[in-house]
Amino acid sequence: MFFLQKSLFTIVLSLVAQTALAGADRFYWDARKGLVEANTCTYKTYSNVKLAFVKGGFLQGRIGLENADGKIFADIDNGTLVRIISSNEETAKVQVEIIGGNKENDTDAKKGDLGFVPKANLRPIQSRGIKINEDLLGLSAGTLLVTFGENSYLRMNCRDFSAEKEYLVFNMYRPGETNAVQLAVNTSDTSLFNHISTLDKEQMYNLIPTIINDDMDMKTLITATEKLDQRNPPPANETIPDPDEEDNENDDHLKIQNGVETIICSASGSINVRDESLSNVIYTAQTGDQVKFYQSFEPQTIKGVINGVEYIFVKVEFETKAGEPQKIGYVASTLIKAKSECEYASSYIDDLLPTISNMTGLNDPNCCTFPTMKRVTVPFSSGQRSFGWARAGGKRVHAANDLYRFKDEPIRAVAPGIVIRPLYRFYGGTYALEVVHSGGFVVRYGEMTGVVPEGINFGKVVQMGDRVGYMGVVNSGCCSPMLHFELYSGKLKGPLTQFNTEINGKYYNRRQDLLNPTPYLLKWQNAQFRK
Amino acid sequence: MIARRPKSSNEQTEVVLKSEVKDNNSLSLDAMEIILKRSKISEQELSQFSSISAQEKKSLRILIPLMNDAIFENLDKNSVTGTLEKLKLEPVQMDSENPYTGKLSIIRTRNILPGTRYFHAQYFSSNNQSHYLQYISFEFKPGPESFAIVKEMVRKEFNLPKPVTENENYISWKKEDRIIWIKKLDANDLNKKDPYNSYDLKKDIGTIVMTVETEIH
Numbered sequence: 174m175f176f177l178q179k180s181l182f183t184i185v186l187s188l189v190a191q192t193a194l195a196g197a198d199r200f201y202w203d204a205r206k207g208l209v210e211a212n213t214c215t216y217k218t219y220s221n222v223k224l225a226f227v228k229g230g231f232l233q234g235r236i237g238l239e240n241a242d243g244k245i246f247a248d249i250d251n252g253t254l255v256r257i258i259s260s261n262e263e264t265a266k267v268q269v270e271i272i273g274g275n276k277e278n279d280t281d282a283k284k285g286d287l288g289f290v291p292k293a294n295l296r297p298i299q300s301r302g303i304k305i306n307e308d309l310l311g312l313s314a315g316t317l318l319v320t321f322g323e324n325s326y327l328r329m330n331c332r333d334f335s336a337e338k339e340y341l342v343f344n345m346y347r348p349g350e351t352n353a354v355q356l357a358v359n360t361s362d363t364s365l366f367n368h369i370s371t372l373d374k375e376q377m378y379n380l381i382p383t384i385i386n387d388d389m390d391m392k393t394l395i396t397a398t399e400k401l402d403q404r405n406p407p408p409a410n411e412t413i414p415d416p417d418e419e420d421n422e423n424d425d426h427l428k429i430q431n432g433v434e435t436i437i438c439s440a441s442g443s444i445n446v447r448d449e450s451l452s453n454v455i456y457t458a459q460t461g462d463q464v465k466f467y468q469s470f471e472p473q474t475i476k477g478v479i480n481g482v483e484y485i486f487v488k489v490e491f492e493t494k495a496g497e498p499q500k501i502g503y504v505a506s507t508l509i510k511a512k513s514e515c516e517y518a519s520s521y522i523d524d525l526l527p528t529i530s531n532m533t534g535l536n537d538p539n540c541c542t543f544p545t546m547k548r549v550t551v552p553f554s555s556g557q558r559s560f561g562w563a564r565a566g567g568k569r570v571h572a573a574n575d576l577y578r579f580k581d582e583p584i585r586a587v588a589p590g591i592v593i594r595p596l597y598r599f600y601g602g603t604y605a606l607e608v609v610h611s612g613g614f615v616v617r618y619g620e621m622t623g624v625v626p627e628g629i630n631f632g633k634v635v636q637m638g639d640r641v642g643y644m645g646v647v648n649s650g651c652c653s654p655m656l657h658f659e660l661y662s663g664k665l666k667g668p669l670t671q672f673n674t675e676i677n678g679k680y681y682n683r684r685q686d687l688l689n690p691t692p693y694l695l696k697w698q699n700a701q702f703r704k
Numbered sequence: 705m706i707a708r709r710p711k712s713s714n715e716q717t718e719v720v721l722k723s724e725v726k727d728n729n730s731l732s733l734d735a736m737e738i739i740l741k742r743s744k745i746s747e748q749e750l751s752q753f754s755s756i757s758a759q760e761k762k763s764l765r766i767l768i769p770l771m772n773d774a775i776f777e778n779l780d781k782n783s784v785t786g787t788l789e790k791l792k793l794e795p796v797q798m799d800s801e802n803p804y805t806g807k808l809s810i811i812r813t814r815n816i817l818p819g820t821r822y823f824h825a826q827y828f829s830s831n832n833q834s835h836y837l838q839y840i841s842f843e844f845k846p847g848p849e850s851f852a853i854v855k856e857m858v859r860k861e862f863n864l865p866k867p868v869t870e871n872e873n874y875i876s877w878k879k880e881d882r883i884i885w886i887k888k889l890d891a892n893d894l895n896k897k898d899p900y901n902s903y904d905l906k907k908d909i910g911t912i913v914m915t916v917e918t919e920i921h
Contacts, residue, residue, distance in 0.1 A: 468902075
């Protein structure tokens with residue numbers, strides 16, 4: 174009987190809340206009342222981090238929750254939501270309360286557990302989204318929450334409050350809806366989060382393609398160089414391998430030495446990466462792992478003796494996924510090479526193109542998809558965005574269509590293909606990437622950010638719609654974020670930028686098999702965004 | 705012999721090649737002095753920038769003319785690389801070649817001149833074509849006068865007209881078919897994940913990037 178009454182009460186309250194929802198666009202969460210309209214509340218922003226997500230370590234994506242003595246008593250899964258209690262700058266540890274997460278193993282920390290975690294393992298609330306996994310007052314299971322920017326923390330005062338309260342404001346997406354309303358959650362009342370999953374950017378994008386990436390941009394609310402989970406450091410390989418050690422494996426492939434990246438290059442496969450003291454191994458890296466040198470403005474040489482042998486070490490940053498913090502360590506300099514110089518890490522692109530799909534080219538009925546996630550914000554077939562529009566006072570003309578959308582939105586491969594040129598510096602602080610697509614036509618995807626989608630590199634086979642980059646914006650402040658889309662028939666070979674080449678009486682400064690992408694893009698756009 | 709085109713008969717324009725000099729240890733100074741003589745800016749003209757050391761000014765007086773020569777005086781790829789070698793900067797060439805869009809060679813250096821870093825040059829070529837320098841850049845250390853000194857030196861060394869865009873953190877000019885821009889990097893810029901450069905997200909705020917690139921858009 175009690176349960177029936179409770180259910181009826183819940184339904185009534187839920188109906189009341191949903192009725193309110195229909196006419197309002199801002200709510201706050203109350204543990205007893207559910208969603209409450211907050212349009213008449215007054216509020217002001219403040220800066221105080223209260224909630225954060227845990228970033229897992231390299232051991233199965235988990236870190237330990239420590240007690241005051243620094244002993245681990247439970248595991249925390251990557252993406253767990255925590256409330257920040259206090260922070261100790263000296264120890265770089267933060268006391269947290271577990272709010273909710275993805276996994277429910279016996280060894281997991283549970284909701285309400287208090288403990289300490291490294292500050293470096295906390296990520297801002299903007300870094301992930303939250304999925305509510307139960308029906309609540311005025312809310313349905315499947316509701317998604319994502320904070321909408323750096324001013325997400327509010328001090329709010331409503332008619333039925335006795336005093337100002339601190340809230341964190343989310344954009345709330347009800348199941349099946351792509352338009353958001355605002356939901357303020359008191360940072361001391363986390364009943365809303367009893368049963369949740371947390372989602373990374375990619376997962377959120379898949380569920381709500383309309384989310385603008387700015388909503389979820391990692392803000393520098395918590396900044397720290399990543400500190401790795403060192404509870405079980407990988408086995409130390411105390412001998413620095415000789416990079417020129419004989420590789421006994423014969424390779425019958427025709428090698429195209431390729432790659433503008435700098436990588437770990439060792440015949441033995443794996444190597445040790447050390448901390449600044451060089452005495453601690455913080456993880457192992459593999460041949461082919463991409464690294465970037467950290468170059469100082471002053472000449473410096475870091476020497477270390479390993480097993481009686483002196484090596485010069487260099488500081489390097491390892492490749493990380495979008496949104497992840499830096500991953501930095503020290504590696505013997507002899508083990509870092511340009512990919513094109515590393516005989517153990519060549520890539521192959523020969524003969525793959527005919528095998529990746531049946532698409533015969535631009536005129537194939539199944540070709541292609543539009544390269545942005547949504548319809549462009551401004552037509553690309555007119556004005557300065559259009560192909561052939563005058564540039565440089567009429568000395569040349571525009572060789573592309575500019576597709577305006579929002580910064581950091583994914584850029585998608587228009588057809589199956591192979592990445593033949595990974596990101597290189599293009600124009601105004603942006604980057605370009607080149608793909609040869611099924612049937613042989615070539616696309617230069619220009620004015621993208623420097624963020625590389627996972628796995629996108631030289632020789633990578635992409636399917637239609639796969640992410641090949643993210644929309645960038647030039648640093649002069651002149652222009653909107655855009656994809657600069659260049660299309661080539663593929664009948665010619667060689668660099669895409671060329672000079673003194675006339676095409677139909679105009680100077681595009683491009684290879685002569687340049688095509689006007691407009692009719693193709695219009696066709697793909699109409700097919701893709703028909704609704 | 706690789707040489708660049710003389711600008712005038714009384715200028716020293718030859719780059720000393722490795723094969724022409726037996727004493728490898730003397731190469732660095734020779735190359736440095738030769739380039740310094742070509743600089744349009746004297747050390748005295750830079751005296752107003754008191755927070756920049758003499759060595760750092762020297763670095764700028766080497767790299768900026770080298771970039772000017774590489775772009776506007778058609779100093780070819782081998783000569784640029786050779787000069788970087790002479791300067792003991794340990795240039796490394798990284799190639800990306802494919803049968804469809806030819807070859808991209810990126811030249812970077814393992815060593816630095818004091819106050820500078822991340823030299824980066826992108827050359828495109830195909831089988832029958834000479835190399836084309838599409839992009840070249842380096843970075844200068846953060847500091848109160850860093851943006852101003854680079855701006856002043858680039859303006860004079862490249863003999864530039866009125867800027868196209870200018871604000872307190874950014875300036876750009878157009879010259880022929882090139883854009884020359886200088887930018888002071890802020891925290892957001894450092895977070896953009898450049899595929900080639902690594903940044904300390906705190907210490908490197910204020911780093912100056914100087915770039916010459918093809919007006920490709």
